[in-house]
Amino acid sequence: MDYSQLVQSPLFRGISSDEIEKVLTGTSKKFRKYKAGEFIAFSGEPVSSLMIVLYGVVKGEMVDYSGRVIKIEDIPAPGALASAFLFGSRTFFPVNVVAISDTELMIIEKSDFLKLLMNNDRILGNFLDMISNRSQFLSEKIKFLNFRTIKGKLAQYILHQTMNGRLSFNLGMTQADLADYFAVARPSIARALKELEDEGLIEASGKVINVLDRKSLAQLISD
Amino acid sequence: MDYSQLVQSPLFRGISSDEIEKVLTGTSKKFRKYKAGEFIAFSGEPVSSLMIVLYGVVKGEMVDYSGRVIKIEDIPAPGALASAFLFGSRTFFPVNVVAISDTELMIIEKSDFLKLLMNNDRILGNFLDMISNRSQFLSEKIKFLNFRTIKGKLAQYILHQTMNGRLSFNLGMTQADLADYFAVARPSIARALKELEDEGLIEASGKVINVLDRKSLAQLISD
DNA sequence: TTGATTTTGTAACATTTGTTACAATTTTTT
């Protein structure tokens, strides 16, 4: 087995390829492959193991009351699945997990994984970072959803995307995807973008958004 | 110092009072008191230590674009603050933290806390449970916020509160609090409750909700 | 390139939610 790509996995960050191999050789694990579109887990199923995406991309998604599918996030290799649901009091999948592309997973049972954590400071620290990052990701998402108006959500999103001081960025997705992400209707996204543009706060050409008036955007979400 | 109440803290669950005292004696820490209403931390401030509420109650809250305060959660003693923001890549407070009642906190610096984790399997397991539970809490909240209609949010909330098979439960808060929790307007909550009642799905007397038609509630959020 | 497919813009209209206001009711305080 070739573990070299795992050097870039959040769980093994900072650990040499040799050491990863040594650690994993002493750990029991399984491997499983999925075709694009195949369901890996269903919402409500128990989580009894840590799953690491060796290659491919998977997504988490929810279904709302009207049947609309809401994508929660993408997890590309070499990320981990369900890491925040392996411990705690509700150890079951909160979302459906679907393979976007052909995918292979490495699966380590919880008890085996606990031994790994206790025996390796580095992996422990990495795992703490990972599940903390999940909370932080969800917390950020709640910030969007808490804004009542779509313009507010967009403003928050745009400001977040340009925190680094850039004046423009590329929506890495279609308006339909963005609408799913915000849990709103697609034409409403188009309308809100147009309004922000009409008001001179942004300039949109294709999927590239130029931020023209950062102050007014900030006011939209802090007044 | 009296650590007896910490036996009930999630971080020290399953550890005897004597052992808690022994462990904490060997750990450097600070104590700090806050008056009711006082701000403990502001959104965006760095998190550099674990904070445990020794007595009192604190809350986390956000401010949306229109100035409305959205309460995220209450943390009564002997809970921990900011536990999901001590590790990971964005180690700063995601919300304002305010003392609801007079409060005392025990504060342990991150580096000291790490030693604690490495030296005590039980505390490690408890901490993993705690930060995982945070993700799970946030994930549950996102489920509410993702429903577009208020009736959908309410249905999700009511079904969640009666998962255990009970037919009734007590909203432990006012309609105004519930409105904040859902990030909607207060009269809209009253209206939605009335509609659910008119349609015969629930019966509300005061803060007690009787679930009359579980199937229709489930349909509201899955059709 | 050409044709097919996806994405975007936009309009008309229905529905939902927010806002404001005030009275009725309940709860808390004195």
Add this chain to the structure above:
DNA sequence: AAAAAATTGTAACAAATGTTACAAAATCAA
């Protein structure tokens, strides 16, 4: 018990969003 404060019910109207539909534009595939 009486008074004060908080909570709830409700109405009228404004504003925002959803729905549906279709054409224009952009992107993708053959």
